[in-house]
Structure formats: structure tokens, C-alpha cells
Amino acid sequence: xxxxxxxxxxxxxxxxxxxxxxxxxxxxxxxxxxxxxxxxxxxxxxxxxxxxxxxxxxxxxxxxxxxxxxxxxxxxxxxxxxxxxxxxxxxxxxxxxxxxxxxxxxxxxxxxxxx
Amino acid sequence: xxxxxxxxxxxxxxxxxxxxxxxxxxxxxxxxxxxxxxxxxxxxxxxxxxxxxxxxxxxxxxxxxxxxxxxxxxxxxxxxxxxxxxxxxxxxxxxxxxxxxxxxxxxxxxxxx
Numbered sequence: 001x002x003x004x005x006x007x008x009x010x011x012x013x014x015x016x017x018x019x020x021x022x023x024x025x026x027x028x029x030x031x032x033x034x035x036x037x038x039x040x041x042x043x044x045x046x047x048x049x050x051x052x053x054x055x056x057x058x059x060x061x062x063x064x065x066x067x068x069x070x071x072x073x074x075x076x077x078x079x080x081x082x083x084x085x086x087x088x089x090x091x092x093x094x095x096x097x098x099x100x101x102x103x104x105x106x107x108x109x110x111x112x113x114x115x
Numbered sequence: 116x117x118x119x120x121x122x123x124x125x126x127x128x129x130x131x132x133x134x135x136x137x138x139x140x141x142x143x144x145x146x147x148x149x150x151x152x153x154x155x156x157x158x159x160x161x162x163x164x165x166x167x168x169x170x171x172x173x174x175x176x177x178x179x180x181x182x183x184x185x186x187x188x189x190x191x192x193x194x195x196x197x198x199x200x201x202x203x204x205x206x207x208x209x210x211x212x213x214x215x216x217x218x219x220x221x222x223x224x225x226x227x228x
Contacts, residue, residue, distance in 0.1 A: 033215055037155075043203065043218035056215055088155060094214075102207075103148065104216060108157040
């Protein structure tokens, strides 16, 4: 069974540009989560999508946005990039929420560097 | 914001020894999960323990959960050089809308051959 996949592996952008990161969940999973791992800040929750809807978002500005497609894959968009957006962006997927949280399985991440 | 802390921040042991990492958290939880991360890449899911469980085993891993003390421990027995990695605990919240994970800062484990 294929795991969570993310693309691209690395992304280099300059300040003010936009970045688009993509994630494909494990087959059968409908929930997709995005996390940011920045140096010195640890792993921070960004966004959670389930059945095409945004269910929750972390303490990040609106220029971090995303969507989930009918096939449950997801896209994270970061507008007006700032230097401090440089980080490893991790996507995770889990089974449909059954009234409780379950195991989340992570992809290999996208390393975003903002110059 | 971080839910809690792992202790110790770094741990160095000889191959074959046991490694114990602790995690504390602040709020009520549905479950607690442990992950391993090698060299800043993706997280590997190790084990999930639910709030109504006290202990769980998986191969060389043993996890305990004490909800009264809001703490958990991960024991890796007979460690190997390949266990060298950062280990994170993460808590899953209660109630709809809180299923995202809240991570601790991690323990960096070095296993010396």
C-alpha cells in the first residue's frame, strides 16, 4: 500500500512569491493535515481538511491557505512568501473521523526555502 | 503552541542499552502518539495509545500513559544504531474539530555502535 506522497521534495522561492505544495493521502483516508516544522519552532499544526472541507486551522495568517480535491488529495498555498516561511512542510492523512482522532501517517515533506 | 515537553532533550546511549523518553502534556486528550524522525525528513508513526489505555507494546517499544499525571513514556529496548533519530510525542484532542496533533519538542536519541 502506497504511503502519503508529497511534491515537490524541495522548493526554492524568493520573498513575495507564491508557493504551492501538494499531498496525496493513503488510499481510503479522507482527512489531510498540514504541519510546519520550522527551525526552533517545532512542529506546528497548519490546516486540516476532511471530505473537501476545512475543519480547523492553526495560528497562521490567512496567506496560508489550501484546499482538498474530490479525490482527497490536497494543496497548500502560501502567498506573499516571507523569509520565516522557510521550513519543512509535512502532510499527514488519517481515516475519516469516527468521533475520535486516529493515527496520522506522514509524508516525506516538502522543504521550502525562501530567499 | 506546543502541548508539552519531552524529556530529556537529548540522550546518548550504547548499542544494546535501553532508552527511555518521557513526555508531558497540558490538556485532556483522546490519544497520544509517538513518532520518529530521521534527519529532518518525514515522521514515522510508532504507536498510538488511547486515553483509556495504560500500557501498549509494539516489538521493542513499550509506551505507558498516566492521564492523572498527564505524562507518557516511550521505552526502546535493546537499542540499535538504526534507532538514532528524533522522537516526538503528539496528542490528539477531544471533540470534533480538535483531531489535529499537538507536538512536543522532541528527544534526540543517539545510539553509539
